[in-house]
Structure formats: structure tokens, C-alpha cells
Amino acid sequence: MLEKALASVSEMESAYHTWRNRPLTTRKEVISRIREKLLTHAEQYARAITTDMNKPLAQALAEVKKCTALCYYYLTHIDDFLRPQPLQSSWTESYVRLDPLGVLLAVMPWNFPFWQVFRVAIPNLLLGNVLVVKHASNVPTAAALLEEIFLDKSLGFPIYKNLPLPSQHVEAIIAHPAIKGVTLTGSEPAGRSVAQCAGKHLKKSVLELGGSAAFIVCEDADLTKAVTTAVNARMQNAGQSCIAGKRILVQESIAEEFTAAFTEKVKALKQGDKYDLSTEIGAMAREDLAIEIEEMVKQSLAEGATLRCGGKRTGAFYTPTVLTGVTPTMRVFREETFGPVAVITTFRDFEEAIALSNQSDFGLGVAIFSQNVDFVKSQAPRFDEGAVYINEMLISDPHLPFGGIKNSGYGRELSYFGVWEFANIKTVVVK
Numbered sequence: 001m002l003e004k005a006l007a008s009v010s011e012m013e014s015a016y017h018t019w020r021n022r023p024l025t026t027r028k029e030v031i032s033r034i035r036e037k038l039l040t041h042a043e044q045y046a047r048a049i050t051t052d053m054n055k056p057l058a059q060a061l062a063e064v065k066k067c068t069a070l071c072y073y074y075l076t077h078i079d080d081f082l083r084p085q086p087l088q089s090s091w092t093e094s095y096v097r098l099d100p101l102g103v104l105l106a107v108m109p110w111n112f113p114f115w116q117v118f119r120v121a122i123p124n125l126l127l128g129n130v131l132v133v134k135h136a137s138n139v140p141t142a143a144a145l146l147e148e149i150f151l152d153k154s155l156g157f158p159i160y161k162n163l164p165l166p167s168q169h170v171e172a173i174i175a176h177p178a179i180k181g182v183t184l185t186g187s188e189p190a191g192r193s194v195a196q197c198a199g200k201h202l203k204k205s206v207l208e209l210g211g212s213a214a215f216i217v218c219e220d221a222d223l224t225k226a227v228t229t230a231v232n233a234r235m236q237n238a239g240q241s242c243i244a245g246k247r248i249l250v251q252e253s254i255a256e257e258f259t260a261a262f263t264e265k266v267k268a269l270k271q272g273d274k275y276d277l278s279t280e281i282g283a284m285a286r287e288d289l290a291i292e293i294e295e296m297v298k299q300s301l302a303e304g305a306t307l308r309c310g311g312k313r314t315g316a317f318y319t320p321t322v323l324t325g326v327t328p329t330m331r332v333f334r335e336e337t338f339g340p341v342a343v344i345t346t347f348r349d350f351e352e353a354i355a356l357s358n359q360s361d362f363g364l365g366v367a368i369f370s371q372n373v374d375f376v377k378s379q380a381p382r383f384d385e386g387a388v389y390i391n392e393m394l395i396s397d398p399h400l401p402f403g404g405i406k407n408s409g410y411g412r413e414l415s416y417f418g419v420w421e422f423a424n425i426k427t428v429v430v431k
Ligand SMILES: O=CCCCC(=O)O
Pocket: 111, 112, 115, 240, 241, 242, 243, 395, 396
């Protein structure tokens, strides 16, 4: 299995030398055809996601649609992003151009099996890099389909290879001389191991790891909007998202009103058949993940939290849960709750909200609801995060850089940053 994967990497090295020399117009045509496939076969691809990891079909369709939007974004911006940038210097002429690096390894997660791959693949393919992908083992159908989608018969060579490998072989792939960079979206331990290995072999790395984003609701917030958005921020994808609003911080004066309205909405979420388009929350991706969440909740209840709703598991289904009275010492506050569990903590004033928000080993982003936008903007530098969203939940958008600090990783995806991370930023000087 490993030998075959290493041979694929070598094959991709020769593909790279051809691909990088194709004009940008050709690379754009290929990406346009990939986008067309997404549009034509959206239902088939969404069903594969749903089958593999239990995401309700409506949300899987939205995921595929978001990939088409990403393709469109890069197709319309790549000429600008790759245009050489003149820089002032003492020489006759000097500029910076972006060239590709080579074959990249992408280690991808199961929670957004298409979206995570597309946001790495599209900017890098347009730049001229090619990819080998080690996808999560619980999304094999999606992983195989992705390879098919990226195979453009008119090229006569692949630009994307799926490597169905166990994690222990990742180091051998990183060590292959053709691999010039590695990107991982996944857990903190997986990130540490890949970063260590990439460092040992002097390969550039980008890491998108966990998050425990605060969702702050100030007493002057539009409460209806804050409640509706908080439900979505916490329960999307059955809570299995790095950017989910995992710690809801509510100002004391409105805490009961917020909690009552929030709990009502959480209880009303329709959980059930993943193929039913009206299902709002599905089972978790695997039963062991639901068991882990169940344990975290039990422990936090023993530590003094109060259960407002949910807290029941049947197989991989975990009922949407709300916990109040959560304090920073409790497990559900300290660790990433990767499941449909909302934890509510109160704060007295904005100073305390900042302190609580920053009291996390993660730093992916924070969402803050308040009508005093100027004040919140003035406080943005004080949040130790990769993103501050005001009156909106954390959401990835092709136009904007995405990534974290602290144990949430390093590097950025999307926007023009997604093109720069694995580019050879080449200085050209003429005298
Ligand atoms: O676990 C991280 C998922 C990011 C999801 C998104 O980009 O919306």
C-alpha cells in the first residue's frame, strides 16, 4: 500500500512539470470543467458525503454548492493574484512573481469532506502545484469521487491523487523528495505530528486545527438575531466544525432571557433521517465520537453544570444539548466539544468577556454580538484570534483569509493568502 502511494507521488512529480508549464488559461479551463461537474452532479456528490459521515443531505448539498462558489471566486481572481507585483528598489526594475512549488500533500478531515479539499486544491492547482490527498478513512466514497472529479481526461495526466493510506504512513509521504509542502486540517495531535515531520524534512506546512470559539452576546445585542445565529453557529454539522461557537458567553443581565429563547430553538431542531431534506441535525459521524461527547457532558454535569436540554445518546445520535452554569475549569469549557453541545457561561462586563474568550488554548476566531459596533471594533486587537466577526457567526468565505493562531494552527487558506502559502515568492531584479 505504501509502495503504491510512493509511486503515485513520483508519478505526480512528472505530472507537475507538465502542469506548471501549461498556460494559466489552460489551468483555468480545467478548473471550469471541474466546477461544471460539481454543478451537474451535485446530488450524487452530496449523497456520498451524507452516506459517509451522516451530514444531512440539505447541508451536504450546500457544501457542494459552496465548492462551486469557491471555484468561481478563484477563476475570476487568479489573474490578479498571479500578476507580477512591481516593487520600488534601487535597481532598474524589480518585481515579485508567484511560482508553484511542486507536489503538495493534503491531509484532510471528514467533517467537510469536499469543502476542505476544494479550498486547498483550487488555488494551488491554478498556481501550478499538484496534489496528493490522504483523506480521512471514514469518508472513502467522497475521497474516491474527488479523485474522479479532478481527473480531466483531456490533459492526459492526473493533477490530483487520492492516497488511501493509514495515518502511520503520512511521514513516509512527507519524506518523499517530490513533496514540497504539506497542509493538514484536523486535530491538534495530528497537527503536532505532521508539523514535526514536516520540520524534520524541511517542508513548508499549513495547519488548520481545532477551535473553541467564543460566541459573545452583549446586553445591547439584537437578541433575536443573536439567538438564531447562535443556534446555527453551535449546531451546524452536528457541532462538528472547528469554527462552531463552542463557548457561548452571555452578559449576566440578559443571560436568562437568552438561555430560554436559545434552549427553545435548540429543542425544536429536527433531528433524524439524514436523507430527508427537512432534517436539520443528523447523527454524529461515528458512534465513538458521540460516546466521547456523552462522556464530556457527564463529566461537566458532575463538575456542577446544569443540563437545560438534550444529553441523550442513541448510537451515533446525540440529542442537541444545552448546558448552563459552565465555568472555565469544566471540561466542556477547556476542551473542544466536537458535537452538538452548547455551553453557556455568563460575564459581567466586556473586560470579563475578553478574558474568558482568550482563556483558551485555541485561537481560530470569535463572534461578538453588540449594537455598539464601533466599540467592539476598537477592541478587536485584544482578542487572541485569527478572526473577529461582529454580529455574525464565524463562517469561511472564499473572499477572506481563514486560519488560526495558538493551538488552532498556522498559515491561512482562502482569499489570495490561499495562493501564497505554497507559492515560491520569487524576487526578480533587472539592472
Ligand atoms: O473544522 C473546520 C471546518 C471549517 C468549516 C468551514 O469552513 O465552514
